[in-house]
Amino acid sequence: MTGAGPDPISAEAIRTLYRQVPNSFAAALVVTVFMAFTAWPYSQPVAVIGWLVVQGLSQVLRLVLFLAYRRRNPAEGELAVWAGLYTAYMALAGIIWGATIFLFVHPAEPITLALTLCGLYGISAGSVPGNAYNLPGCYAFVGTIFAVVLVRMVMLGDFGHVVLGLASALFAVIMILFGRVQNRTLRDGFAIRFENVQLLAEARAAQGRAEAASLAKSQFLAAASHDLRQPLYALSLFSGSLTSIALDADGKALVGRIQDNIAAMETLFNGLLDLSRLDAGAVTTDVQPFAVQPLFDRLERIFAPAARAQSLTLSFAPTRAWALGDAVLSEQILMNLVANALRYTPVGGVAVGVRRRDAGLEFQVADTGRGIAAEDQARIFDEFVQLGNVERDRSKGLGLGLAIAARTARLMDSRITLASRPGKGSRFGFCLPRAVAVPGGVAGQVGGEKPVQAIRVLVIDDDEAIRHALGLLFQQWQVACVLTADVAAARGALSDGGFDAVLCDHRLREGHAGLDFLLELKAEGRGGLCLVTGDVDPQVIRRAHEAGVFLVQKPVDPARLRALLNHLTAVTA
Structure with missing residues (x-):
């Protein structure tokens, strides 16, 4: 028997909740x-x-619930019942995960507390995007886990454990608040979708309003990306601070594994988000002439350290060529192709260049790797396909890079080509039209680097957790930093002295845009400017690129952050 049922937006949220259940099995595993x-x-x-x-049985229970939902295909009036069933399951799952604080934590071995809490922090933070469709499920899962943690810490009795329990409870509150923000964003997105349907059904005369709603949808996707990246960025920075804890060799090895798992989560998240943006049509192209050599120079700076670490050669053929296309998207394609080539080349090297092809240019990435059999050459562009990695070793990637590169190339009316033979290496490529050089296009000169301990950094980010994590990390690196939450405080800090690097988020308090602030600083002659943002709005990315403001996407792990500081200070030196 069915009742009136939830409102259309809530109904769509519940349907989406169940549609994304299969994705949650991999994270839980x-x-x-x-x-x-x-x-x-x-x-x-x-x-x-x-x-x-017990954990396996709980996953079976979730599978049974998911299959029952699909088989029932409930009417709108029944959806509230199915949301309640899922909330009850999440409460049970929270108890099972929370039980680890009793089973696996041993006061005589402090590392067990750190490892267990890292796991619980990770699973709870990772659950927020999925449970944002159903806030009671978010409350039930995250709240139950950290209620159990708090009980355990209080039972241990000493001051340090009680404080840790309270801090963990505060973390749960922060995650729940993130979930609420994400829920509001999702509901706004669903509302926009329904509004678009209504507008398109009315008449061609409503085309202007439909285009405005489409723009709002793109802005929603950018906002959702920003809100999802923030906690993952904070988690990455906090994990980097673990390296300062005095641990034995085994403890350091385990902390290294924790950071490897966080890096895998970040890679998977970024890849899935890129695919989602491409599938949603939220990526637009800006076709203009661009010089190829500066692009090669940036890629060489990014990938040279990884190539040296693997004892591989990495070469970029010098060129004066200009191409007609989207420079940002072209760089993203080449980054995925070069990263893939380095990952699957055990010995030898990778060569990158560009060749004339009739009226066009063919960008090529060639490697001396294991090669690809003819029967596998089509399917490697599918999501999550990895050859020779049946054990799903995350150090070999996640199987998303080539899928993203292929879809991005199609946006520019191009396609990824492949020539390969097993044991002889592979050559990937894509073509763009040739362009006439634009006068005045020259690459910037790079000076010498300062030691990271000798620099001063200004941070502008309205997220308190991120400021706190950056403060801890910079303190360990002996980097002098000033942490501010808004433009006014940043202006005050700049008036008190100079800085070698300025790291600024884009979405700031009181409607301020971080990119606009950095452009003001650039106009004043200040250097070392970088927009560190979770925003994926193509217009923001393009504006930063055209203005010459360095941009990196959150989350940024500590190693990349340190390299970023070195790069910014080298450019301004």
């Missing part, structure tokens, strides 16, 4: 394996195995 693997050396095998069995 990764963190489950991490928890069991790190607990095994310190806990009784029966406790670890028992928890794994």
Whole structure:
């Protein structure tokens, strides 16, 4: 029997909640394996195995619930019941995850507390995007986990553990607030979608309003990306601070594995978000003439350290060529192709160049890797396809780079070509029209680097957790920094002294745009400017590129952040 049912926006949120359930199994599997693997050396095998069995049964229960929903295909009046069932499941899952604080934490081994909390922080932060469609599920899952954590910390009794329990409870509150913000954003997006349908149904005369709604949809996607990236960025920075804790060799190795898993989460998130933007049509092209050599120079600076670490050669053929296309998207394609080539080349090297092809230019990335069989050459452009990686080793990537490159190339009316033979390496390429050189296009000169300890950094970010994490990290690096939350405070700091680097978020308080502030500083002759943002609005990215303001997307792991500081100070030196 069905009732009146939820409003259309809530109904669509519940349907989307169940549609994304399959994606959550992979995240649960990764963190489950991490928890069991790190607990095994310190806990009784029966406790670890028992928890794994219960966790497995809970995943089966979620699968049963998902299949029952699909089989039922409930009417709108029944959706509230299915939302309640999912909330009840999330409360049960929260108890199971929270139980690890009792099973795997041993006061005599402090590392067990750090490892367990990292796992719980990771699974709770990762659950926020999915549960944002159903806020009671978010409350039930995150709240239950950290209620159990708080009880355990209070039971241990000493001041330090009680404070840690309260801090973890505060983390839960922050995650729930992120969930609420994301829920509002999602509901706005659904509302815009329904509005678009209504507008398109009215008449051609409403075309102007429909285009405005489409723009709002793109802005929603950018806002959603920003809100999702913020907690992941903070988590990455906090994990970087773990390296300062005095640990034995085993502890340091385990912390390294934690950071590897966070890096994998970041890579998967960024890849999925890029695919979502491409599928949603939120990526637009800006076709203009651009010089190829500056693009090659940037790629060489980015990938040279990775090539040296693998004892591979990486060469970029010098060129004076100009291409007609979207410079930002072309760079993204080449970044994916070069990263893929380095990942699958055990010995030898990678060469990047451009060749004339009739009236066009063919960008080529050639490697001396293992090669690709003819029967596999079409499917490697599908999502999550990885050859020779049946064990899903995350160090070999996640199988998204070529899919993103292929879809991006299609936006510019091009396609990725492949020539390869097993054991002989591979050559990927794509073509763009040739363009006439634009007078005045020259690459900037790069000076010498300062030691990172000798620089002063100004940070503008309205997220308190990110400011706190950056403060801890810079303190460990002995970097002098000033952390501000808005433009007014940043202006005050600049009036008190100079800075070697300015890291600024884009979406700031009181409607201020970080890029506009950086452009003001650039006009004043200041250097070392960088927009560090979770915003994926193509217009923001393009404006920064055209203005010569360095832009990096959140999340930024500590190693990339340190390299970024070195780059910014080298450019201004």
